[in-house]
Amino acid sequence: xxxxxxxxxxxxxxxSVTAPLTFDRRKAAEGGMIFAAARLEPGDFKAAAASAGLxxxxxxxxxxxxxxxxxxxxPAVVIGRARWQDGPSLDIEQAxxxxxxxxxxxxxxxxxxxxxxxxxxxxxxxxxxxxxxLSLYAPSQxxxxxAVSEALRAYDGLKDAQVLLHWFEAERG
Numbered sequence: 001x002x003x004x005x006x007x008x009x010x011x012x013x014x015x016s017v018t019a020p021l022t023f024d025r026r027k028a029a030e031g032g033m034i035f036a037a038a039r040l041e042p043g044d045f046k047a048a049a050a051s052a053g054l055x056x057x058x059x060x061x062x063x064x065x066x067x068x069x070x071x072x073x074x075p076a077v078v079i080g081r082a083r084w085q086d087g088p089s090l091d092i093e094q095a096x097x098x099x100x101x102x103x104x105x106x107x108x109x110x111x112x113x114x115x116x117x118x119x120x121x122x123x124x125x126x127x128x129x130x131x132x133x134l135s136l137y138a139p140s141q142x143x144x145x146x147a148v149s150e151a152l153r154a155y156d157g158l159k160d161a162q163v164l165l166h167w168f169e170a171e172r173g
Contacts, residue, residue: 008129009069012074023090028044028048034127035051038057096112124142
């Protein structure tokens with residue numbers, strides 16, 4: 001998986017969320033998706049309220065978008081090194097590190113270059129507002145990652161051990 005470091009502007013309920021990404025406020029308003037936008041506009045609040053998480057490309061922990069996310073307990077992360085494309089589409093800059101260098105007891109890696117990674121509509125991602133990270137997965141892993149995430153949401157700390165079993169049986173068909 002690819003992990004991008006941003007700034008967490010809302011912890012949500014303190015847990016990461018895994019869901020498909022959408023750039024469309026109508027789809028976000030249907031619920032259960034991570035809504036990606038430059039920032040929350042007045043017309044976005046219904047979409048934000050129904051979203052599993054918010055991925056923004058501008059904003060700060062003291063801004064209106066952060067306040068709206070915190071009021072609704074929605075995790076939100078700002079990734080500043082991003083550029084919007086037509087479509088809409090979003091590219092995020094990723095640092096590519098060189099080999100590990102050791103000098104005595106200190107080990108480090110230097111950034112050799114950067115590359116742009118394109119986010120696509122419906123791509124499964126994990127957003128962690130507490131850590132300020134966005135994780136992306138290979139297309140071949142997305143269905144499994146989403147299924148595990150749904151299982152974890154169904155899991156209730158074994159207050160009712162049957163909940164997870166029922167979920168598992170329903171997934172197996």
